Amino acid sequence: GAGVSQSPRYKVAKRGQDVALRCDPISGHVSLFWYQQALGQGPEFLTYFQNEAQLDKSGLPSDRFFAERPEGSVSTLKIQRTQQEDSAVYLCASGDFATRSYEQYFGPGTRLTVT
Amino acid sequence: AQSVTQLGSHVSVSEGALVLLRCNYSSSVPPYLFWYVQYPNQGLQLLLKYTSAATLVKGINGFEAEFKKSETSFHLTKPSAHMSDAAEYFCAVSAQGAQKLVFGQGTRLTINP
Numbered sequence: 001g002a003g004v005s006q007s008p009r010y011k012v013a014k015r016g017q018d019v020a021l022r023c024d025p026i027s028g029h030v031s032l033f034w035y036q037q038a039l040g041q042g043p044e045f046l047t048y049f050q051n052e053a054q055l056d057k058s059g060l061p062s063d064r065f066f067a068e069r070p071e072g073s074v075s076t077l078k079i080q081r082t083q084q085e086d087s088a089v090y091l092c093a094s095g096d097f098a099t100r101s102y103e104q105y106f107g108p109g110t111r112l113t114v115t
Numbered sequence: 116a117q118s119v120t121q122l123g124s125h126v127s128v129s130e131g132a133l134v135l136l137r138c139n140y141s142s143s144v145p146p147y148l149f150w151y152v153q154y155p156n157q158g159l160q161l162l163l164k165y166t167s168a169a170t171l172v173k174g175i176n177g178f179e180a181e182f183k184k185s186e187t188s189f190h191l192t193k194p195s196a197h198m199s200d201a202a203e204y205f206c207a208v209s210a211q212g213a214q215k216l217v218f219g220q221g222t223r224l225t226i227n228p
Binding site for chain 1: 119147151156157158159160161164166205207209214215216217218219220221
């Protein structure tokens with residue numbers, strides 16, 4: 001399995017609970033992105049890592065959202081005190097921009113439903 | 116800053132007919148442009164990309180797109196639609212040298228038998 005994997009695929013949380021979403025990028029990919037896709041919308045950028053460094057977190061909607069990639073491979077997106085407006089599909093993507101292909105490879109996403 | 120406008124949230128064509136999905140972009144720097152396809156409950160799959168080489172780009176599954184700087188457009192076409200083309204299509208832009216993608220709202224393509 002050489003693709004990007006995400007877990008869990010589906011998550012139901014009660015309002016106020018904390019959740020953690022995991023992304024396993026393609027092996028060797030330096031760049032890792034998180035996007036949020038609301039129902040019927042295009043994905044929106046949340047944050048970007050190059051190796052373990054978080055270079056851009058301008059898309060994180062509030063300080064309840066936190067992402068990390070401590071060893072430059074697996075990444076976790078954490079949402080604290082979930083709200084109904086956090087319900088969305090969270091997409092992870094990885095890329096190897098050193099090859100100048102500029103392609104991002106997407107995982108299947110985690111569908112988060114906050115009740 | 117970059118932005119993308121996809122004209123038509125829904126497009127319906129007959130099987131065997133021409134597919135045309137419209138994308139206009141705005142970018143303050145030379146752009147990289149992408150078309151992605153999304154099937155239900157799946158992630159996004161890259162169809163094709165423009166990264167400042169040839170302006171006519173050919174992708175997978177018979178799709179192609181033409182970068183027109185004067186019209187700030189990057190429309191996606193396929194000469195003959197197939198039932199398996201039914202999906203959601205997203206146009207995206209990134210600034211050269213930057214990383215994140217800015218997506219359009221998407222166009223849902225329906226194929227009528």
